[in-house]
Amino acid sequence: MDKVFSDARSALAGLVKDGMTIMAGGFGLCGIPETLIEAIRDSGAKDLTFISNNAGVDGVGLGRLLETRQIRKMISSYVGENKLFAQQYLSGELELEFNPQGTLAERIRAGGAGIPAFFTKTGVGTLIAEGKEVREFDGEKYVMERGLFADISVVHAYKGDTEGNLVYRKTARNFNPMMATAAKITIAEIEHLVPAGDIDPDQIHTPGIFVKRLVHVANPIKRIEQRTTRKRETVASAGAGEEI
C-alpha cells in the first residue's frame, strides 16, 4: 500500500490505455504535471481524450502529446498558445470541446463530488447552451451542465506526504485540486516529499484519500509563458506594471 513510486514511468505502469480519458492539471504552463505528461507520451497510448484547461505550448506540456498524435480530443477553455493544435484541429485530426473556464472547473468539481449535473448562468444564450437544457430559477435562466469524471488524473503539487496529502503553491494550484478528486486513479507529482505528519493537517489542500500514487520530482523545470517585469525605479501600484 505504499503510495510512493520511484519515477513517473513506474507510477503510471499499467494505468494508461488507448482511448482513455485523462485529466491534467495546470493553467497555461503553471502547475502542469509535466513529468507525468512525458511518461504518458512514453507509454505510447493513443486516442486519448484530455481534460485540461489549456493544451500546453508547442513542445511543452500537452504540446508534446500533440507532436506524437496521441490526443484525439481535448476538453479545454483556451488553446490559443499552441500552433500545432490549430493545425491538427483544422485538419480534422483533433476533436475539441470548449467549456467556459468556470464551467469546466465546476464540472470537474461536480464529477469528484458525486454530482451528475448542475445549473449555471454561464453561457446562457450562447453557443455553449445549444443542445443543453435551459431552465428558469427565480426568474433567471440557467444552463444545465454535467459532471466530468476521468479514468486517470495527473496533477502537480508543491509538497506531498507519504499518505498522499498534498499542498499546492500560489497560482500553480488552479485545476489540480478538483482534478485530484475526479478520476478513478489520481497520480501526483510532487516537488517535496515529506513523511506523514509533517504537513499541518489544517493546511492540506488535497486529502490523501484522493491520491493513489505519488512520484517525487525534485527539481522540475518550470517555464514562464509571459515574462513581465517592472523596472526597479518604478513606483509599485496594485496590479500595475509594464510589459517588456
Place this chain on the structure above:
Amino acid sequence: MDKVFSDARSALAGLVKDGMTIMAGGFGLCGIPETLIEAIRDSGAKDLTFISNNAGVDGVGLGRLLETRQIRKMISSYVGENKLFAQQYLSGELELEFNPQGTLAERIRAGGAGIPAFFTKTGVGTLIAEGKEVREFDGEKYVMERGLFADISVVHAYKGDTEGNLVYRKTARNFNPMMATAAKITIAEIEHLVPAGDIDPDQIHTPGIFVKRLVHVANPIKRIEQRTTRKRETVASAGAGEEI
C-alpha cells in the same frame, strides 16, 4: 472600509432584522459563532429562520435563541441534543426543515457559488425526495436540490487578518467556510486577529472577499458535548477508545 469591529454588537449593528434568514456555522457546539449568536439574541429580532446543522443545546448556541423564542424556522440535519427544540416543535411554534447533512452542506456551497440547483443521489426514494424532481443520469436516479443563500452568515474562525482572510482550526472548520460565501453579509468572529500579510496566502481557508465584518473574541468559551477519553495505560489504536 475597516472590517474590524470592536465588539459583536457593533459588528451586527443595523444588520439583524425581523424575519430574516441567518446561517450560523458549527457542528454541534464545535466551531459555533457563540458571541455573534448572543449578539443576535440581544438584538431582539424575531421570526428568524436559521440555517445551521444543529440547534445548539439547551442554553448554549442557538439554544439561547430558542429560549427567547426568536427562531421561527430551522433548516438543519440533526437537532437531537436540544430538549427545548422538541418542545417548541411539537407545540407548533417552531418550523423545521430537515436536510441530509451533505445535501445541506452542498446547498450552501451552491448558493455561494451561483449554482441555483444540482442533482444528488442522497435521499432518492426517501421522504426527502418528495415534491422534488427526480431524474435519471446514466441509469441512476438523482434528486434535484436548490442552492441556499441567506441575508447574513455568522461564522467562527481561529485566525483572521484585517483583510478578512480566515483560517479555521481542526474540526471547528465544518460548515463555516461555505456559509461565509452564501450570504449578502458575512460576519466572522475570530480568536486571533493579525495584520494582513501575516497569514501565508497558500493557507487561507476563506478569502477576505467573503467577509464584510470581523470581531475579535480573544478567549471564547468552548464547550464539549461528549467528553470521551482513554486511560493512560491503554494502548492506542486508530479510532479506538472507551467512553467514560
Place this chain on the structure above:
Amino acid sequence: MAWTREQMAARAAKELRDGFYVNLGIGIPTLVSNFIPAGMRVQLQSENGMLGMGPFPFEGEEDPDLINAGKQTITELPTTSYFSSADSFGMIRGGHIDLSILGAMQVAQNGDLANWMIPGKMVKGMGGAMDLVAGVKRVVVVMEHTAKDDPKLLKACNLPLTGQGVVDLVITDLGVFTIDKKGGTGMTLIELADGVTAEEIKAKTDADFKVALGSKQSNAA
C-alpha cells in the same frame, strides 16, 4: 449463543482491507476500530470534516475543536487532514470512501435501509446517514437481529427509508447476510453465529433469504 457486540464488531472488521478509507457510525460500528488487524492501514473518516481519526484523548487533553460526528472528543494522527463539511460530503457522495459500517432499525431484502425516524416520535434528524448510504462504495449494517422480538430484517421496510437499495451486507448477533442491492440474487445467509441454526434465524426473520453457508460473497468489494 448469539454474538456479543464485540463479536459483531470483530466480524465487521473482516470487511476491512489494507488501504481502505472507512466511515464508522455510532454504537457497535465504533467498536470496529478496536479490531483492525495489526499492520493493516485503515483511515477512518469522520463526516464532520476529518480523515485519519485517532483514538479518544488522554484525560485532560480533550480539545473542543477536535470532535467526531458523534460529537465525542478524539485525537489526530500523522495521516490526519481536515476539510469543510462540503468537501467531506463531496468525498462521501463522490464514492471515495470504501466502506461505511452503520447501525439500522430495519433492513429490507432489496437493500432498503431505515435508521432515522419513527413516525409519531420526535425526530432528531438524519444527520449524514442518507449521504453515507447513498454515496459510500460498500455499506455494511451491524444490528441486533430483532427489536424486542420484532424482526428487523424485512421483506420491505415499514419505517421511512434512509436509503433505497443501499445495503451490501448485514451482520446481526445471529449471522451474516449478503444483499444484492441491484436486485438479481436477493438476500443470502452466508454465516451463522456460534450455536445458531438457519432455522432459528428463519423464525426470527421476515425477509426472504437463501442460505449459502461458507460462501465467499462477503469478500466481494
Place this chain on the structure above:
Amino acid sequence: MAWTREQMAARAAKELRDGFYVNLGIGIPTLVSNFIPAGMRVQLQSENGMLGMGPFPFEGEEDPDLINAGKQTITELPTTSYFSSADSFGMIRGGHIDLSILGAMQVAQNGDLANWMIPGKMVKGMGGAMDLVAGVKRVVVVMEHTAKDDPKLLKACNLPLTGQGVVDLVITDLGVFTIDKKGGTGMTLIELADGVTAEEIKAKTDADFKVALGSKQSNAA
C-alpha cells in the same frame, strides 16, 4: 480628439469604489490598475486563483508559480490569498466580484457582448470570459469605438455571443454609454471624449441610443 488607451483606462477607473473586488481583462483593462486613486482600497482578482494581485515582479524575481490569467508573471501583496479554479469561479459566478472591466469585439444595445470568436477563423476559446460576464455584479466594456471603420456598438451582435444582456457600461475612445441590460431604457450616451460630438458618434454607431450628457447614471453600482 478621441481618447487614448490611457484616457480610456483612466475613465474606467472612475467606476472603482473603495473596498471593491475587481477583475480586469487583458489589454486596456489591465491599464486601469495604474489609475486606482491613492487611498482607495481595491483588490484585483485573477480568475486562475488569486485575490490581491500585485504588480509585475522586478527583473530576476519572476516566479513561474505566480501568474495572472493572461499568463504574465506577477507578485503578491499582504492581502493576497490563493485558491483553486473551482473556488475562483464560485466567487465569480456567485456574484462576489463587484466589477469586471474587459474588452469586446461587439456590444449590442441590449447588453449582449461578443468577444470570443469569429466564425471561419481559428477559435482560441472563451477562457473565463463567459463566466465573468454572467457572474460579476457590474460589467464595464472598454474598447475602440469602431474596428477599421465598422461600428462595434450594434443593434444586435452578429458574432457569437459571450453573454446575453450582460454589459452595464461601455467606454470607447469616443465616449461613454450606459446600458439598461434588463431592457427598459436601452442604451444612453452619457459622456463625450474631448472634442468629440454626439453627431460624430451617431455616424459611427449602429446601435440606437439616447443622449443624456452629464447624467450621473454611470455611477449607479
